[in-house]
Amino acid sequence: MRILRAIFNFAKAQYEDSQGHSLINENPVARLSQTRAWYPQKRRKTVIKTHQLYDWYQAVIKLQSGIIRDYLLLTLLTGLRIR
Helix, strand or coil, X not given: CHHHHHHHHHHHHHCEXXXXXXXXXXXXXXXXXXXCCXXXXXXXXXXXXXXXXXXXXXXXXXXXXXXXXXXXXXXXXXXXXXX
């Protein structure tokens, strides 16, 4: 919803008709915020336990997709995590 709101705000400010009026009068995402119709997602609290790390690593090494394998190893070795 944040991305959609940002896109509408950008379009509202950027695009005008020949008379200088905005083509978008109201951001529909604002209505969702006013009515509290959307809520943030709950954060995951799962972690790989120390005793599971070896099995996880072995499974990642066997992945056929080099991009996914490298990404997962990068996140493991650098501590990066998805928000």
